[in-house]
Amino acid sequence: MPHEEVSKGIIEADTISNLPKKLKTKKLAGRKPIEITSSSVPKASHERHAQSQYNLRVRSPKNQGINIEQAAPQSQPLRKRPRIVVETQETQATEESQHIAFNRCNMQAMIRLMNGFPVTPALKDSLKKTPFWHLINAFIEEKVKSDHCRKFDEVVVKIVESYDANTRTFRLGNKHVKLEREYVKLIFGISCENEEINQSYCKKENVQLAVKWKIKGKRLDTSIIKKLLKEKQNSKLEEDMDDIARLLCLFLCRTLFFSTSGTTINWVYVRYMKDLNKIKQFDWAGAICKYLLKSTHVEHKDPKEVKGSSILLLYWLCEHSNIPNQESPDSIPRLLKWNIAKLRKALKDVKQLQQLPDEKVKDGTLEQTIEEKVDSEFEQHEVQQDAGEKDEVNQHEVKNDEFVELVEAQFEVQQDKGEKVEVAEVENVSDSYESQPVSFRRDEVTSPKYNSDSTLEPNTLNGKSLPQEEDECLKKLVDNILDDSKKYAPAMVDELTEERHSISDNLTIKIEYLEKHMEIEKQSNKDALAMIDELRKEKDSITNDMSTKIERLENEKK
Structure with a gap:
């Protein structure tokens, strides 16, 4: 068996290790002898089988296998890997080793x-x-x-x-x-x-x-x-x-x-x-x-x-x-x-x-650069805005849910008594919640059960269809909101008027203060000019006196 494998030019690692010493240096069909080292081969290499012409490439400087390109017959063409593939594999190998x-x-x-x-x-x-x-x-x-x-x-x-x-x-x-x-x-x-x-x-x-x-x-x-x-x-x-x-x-x-x-x-x-x-x-x-x-x-x-x-x-x-x-x-x-x-x-x-x-x-x-500061401030503003909107939405949802629960409870009480449900009762509930806008959904309101003794028809409120009742209820809510706005509008106008008068008074005081300062500055400027004139006159007077004295002394000297 070893002789047949040698003639084919294919030698496996485990076969090499089992060859007799005489065959390790034997010439192969006119070729140069194959140098085989006696270094130990890892167990994984023994289990690896040569499935293609690339499986037996040299894997380390110690020649732990035989290069198939050297051992293959000359008549067998050798397929080369593309350069890009080789470079990619080398790069990946470098990264893996790191x-x-x-x-x-x-x-x-x-x-x-x-x-x-x-x-x-x-x-x-x-x-x-x-x-x-x-x-x-x-x-x-x-x-x-x-x-x-x-x-x-x-x-x-x-x-x-x-x-x-x-x-x-x-x-x-x-x-x-x-x-x-x-x-x-x-x-x-x-x-x-x-x-x-x-x-x-x-x-x-x-x-x-x-x-x-x-x-x-x-x-x-x-x-x-x-x-x-x-x-x-x-x-x-x-x-x-x-x-x-x-x-x-x-x-x-x-x-x-x-x-x-x-x-x-x-x-x-x-x-x-x-x-x-x-x-x-x-x-x-x-x-x-x-x-x-x-x-x-x-x-x-x-x-x-x-x-x-x-x-x-x-x-x-x-x-x-x-x-x-x-x-x-x-x-x-x-x-x-x-x-x-x-x-x-x-x-x-x-x-x-x-x-x-x-x-x-x-x-x-x-x-931080200017761009980083702007980006950071914008992000903080966005976060605060989102948090504020979220709190407002949550608060609004809570009030809506409470309102719907109260309406449902009111309906259940009335249907248990077999009485009519008046729209006015719904209005009273809305007033207790500061006229907050409510998203009225049909599936959220439990309609009264049909009672043969009641004057209401099935799926109706106060003898009207449920969509009509919803529309009327919403209209009432809108009217309440408008009434409230009319009620508080005069107070808001008075408040704004007072604020405007206050601002106007403050501006008047500031203007008067500035005018006084300007007058003081003008007066100080006038006083300064008068002093300069007096000093000039005094200087001229002294100069004249000095010249007169000098002339008199010169005359006396003569």
Whole structure:
């Protein structure tokens, strides 16, 4: 059997290991002898079977297999892979090797997830409730470019190695620079308040969303998040839109904010996603900064073990240095301003960041630009306006519901007595509620049951059809509102008149005050002019006296 396989030019790894020593150097049909090393072959390689001409390519420098292109007969044509495919596979292999060595913090995962993801206006409304809306919207609008945000771990290592544990700062040249929560907010575009997030361990049993989403595993990983997103992405329900917003935020937490070398996320962050209306109250920027700095402080001598948003360090270095140039200076969030691939090239010959010249390091702290201030103020105004409108709607709905309940109770009492229901009774109920407008719905009002002793027909009120009664009731309510407005109109007119008179009086007083000041100034100006005239006259008089005396003395001298 070994002789037949040698003549075909195909040798499997397990066959090679079982060949006799004599055959290991035997010439094969006029070809050069095949050099075979005695290095151990992994168990997985023994189980792998050659299914195509690519299965036996050399997989390591130790020649743990035989290259099929060398062992194949000359008559067999060799199919070459396209150059693009080769480069893509090499790039993916580089990324995978980096992820094995370092934590999995990256932005490529979110780019791939949002590519083709259906985003409806309802989903955008849900996402705007979260602190990460600006960042997620940048992914939705494809502003985050894959080749601009690729993380390079050699740059991360240089930044982590520049950490000074004594001062808890980073050494850039001769300067000590801090990483603070405000920088996280500006770089990632996070809008949040200051309530602290407790990042201690949390059990799955204490998380309501885990029960709601029917998560069976002990941990929440990215595969489960993607599965849930796929199930809900075509839904039109408001609750499902909120769930998608929660899941996208959790995906960012796992891949970007609180990354580790694994694929799971702590349940504590899931717990904070429960109420989207309160999620902005918590200090997410502070939690991201604290998580990264705590790990850096412990592992700065072994950068591969650092957890958290390591890619944040690259953008932070761009903001605090003049090394790369900005791609788009006015972008929000700030990570869109930079191409961190250029940062890698610029630092290629710099072994330590302490070697940076002082002119390459910026002084001072990061401050909001005009665009960021305007955006922040507009967002706060929007939130306050939405909250006010929501409170007003809720209050209005409560009053409407109370009114409908009272009307229903009134109808039930009357139908139990077998009496007629007068429209006037409905009017009295409306008066007790300050003439608030009510949305009268037919299904909300229980019509009296038919009673043979009653004068009412089935489905009627006061002998009239139900729609007619509704119209009359609404007309009465409108009349009441108009009467109230007429009643209070004179008082409002009087109040406005008094206010106008008050303003007029104040203006009159101010005008008189200004006129007095002007008169005083004029008088002072007149007095000053008179004094100047007197001084001039006195000067002329003294000059004349002096000239007279001089002439008299000269005459006496002669």
